[in-house]
Amino acid sequence: MKKGKIFVVGFGPGATEHITGRALTALQESEYIIGYKTYVDLIKHLVTAKSIVSTGMTEEVSRAIDAVKKAEAGGIVSVISSGDSGAYGMAGLVYEVLVEKGWTEAEGIEVEIVPGISAINSCASLLGAPVMHDSCTISLSDHLTPWTVIEKRIEAAGMADFVIALYNPKSGRRTRQIVEAQNILLKYRSPDTPVGLVKSAYRENQHIILTTLSEMLEHDIGMLTTVIIGNSSTFFYDDKIITPRGYQRKYTLGEGKQRLKPHQRLKKEAEPWALDQETGEALSGYEEIIGKTPEQAPMQQQKQEQKVQSMDMALKALSMVSKEEVQNPFLVRQSIENIFEFSVSPGVANKMITAEQMRVLAEVVGENGTLEYTPDHHFLVKVTTDSPEAIVEKLEKSHLTVMPAGEVLKVKACDFCYGEKADSIPYAEEIAAKFEGMKLPKQLHVGFNGCGMACYRPVFDDIGIVYRKKKFDLFIGAKPVGRTAHAAQPIAEGIEPEDLIPLVTKIIEEYEQNAHPNERFFKYFKRVKKVLNYDYYDMSCKIEVEPAPCGD
């Protein structure tokens, strides 16, 4: 006798184009299609099955039994679920019926579970990227699950800072559950936490609402809605809900906060919260990410719940007495860490740094920041802060120069023999004031020397300026690093002081406007062969050098 087969097919959110190829062929291969009426209606036009059985909402068990019977009689049967059949769908039920009968894969009918796009994914796609990070789905339906269990799961997800997708949030008869869920989550998450309500994703009556945890109940939520609740770093942007991939962001002066680039994320110091591979310890001070210290871990959940409840009462009482809202210390408020990155030096010409300046710098860097001395004679500072202005003010007050870090213009000048050759200092200062920190396709180094000794090596900079006999010599296009390093090309000698800055400005502007992103100045010069009226000459060494990867 022909052995039958059951497909348990998740057909996705509803639209034909979101049905997987395998789901479609499975449906087309099937002689019988069994499912809830609304779902059958959504896929009916795609199939030619000889029998389509649509049943009522609560008849899941009879649907599964019916499917098994038909397959045992040799039929090819598809049992359909919306979304994914393994997520609150028919897959588990079909197996339960089979298990009851002592079915095994080797002996029994064939079973194929065909995966589909579940509501958490389809609804997330319509909201932007709210899921992104660790997430969970919780069904608020207490028909088959005790409410006390559901409550615990909401509590645990809230406390552990999961992004949460609530399935079956509300129906005609079940209206309290979503209110309770909101109450629980408000203990751990800010009232402003972004929430997306997606009704009938990719179906005819699709409706999307962006709201917050505190206001979500003011909107229509029903049987066809999925409620997606962000974690503590989720944000709104341009009518979208976005959960960042990580918990850190880096920025410098005068620049919007930017996500860490992938290579920056992987560094140990950029992940102070990570589990140490040698000691097996996670650094302390980051418990607020999940709002808990290790002693309050799930093992002692019961105690924890009591604590939270009494905390609620205490906070309410305190708020009433003090007539203002008292913050709940259990609330997860781990917003994105902002790493402020900037460059500090004692000045353009000055190379001396005082003990007092060192002290102020050390104070700014603190326990968790980093201080790095760079080849540009600057200190590169990275600190976690949300008030960069206060830091800049503090450093400037002690006469330190604060500049942006990153792909910007850097000015390096000599020490002017500690003031003995001070004539040209005002020019160096003017160049620094005008250009330093300017955002460019790639870092650009301007070197300035107060005499023809050129001891700070400006001729090894992108733009080198040398003051000599009250006039200036100009060099451009050095390649200071690598095995094919070479000096800059002298392009003009004896430039009158008043002509220097306009000329340098034109060179920088040309580079700024025409270079490719990430193209260093020497590469740009080599590519275009001409900067202003100056022709490119190949200054590299003429011996063939094998190309070598970085560091070799």
Ligand code: SAH
């Ligand atoms: N198996 C389905 C879930 C079935 S439970 C899946 O994987 O998606 C039913 C719940 O799923 C609904 O109450 C709703 O919360 C969610 N849901 C299913 N399809 C949806 C859609 N198209 N739009 C929004 N929510 C949906």
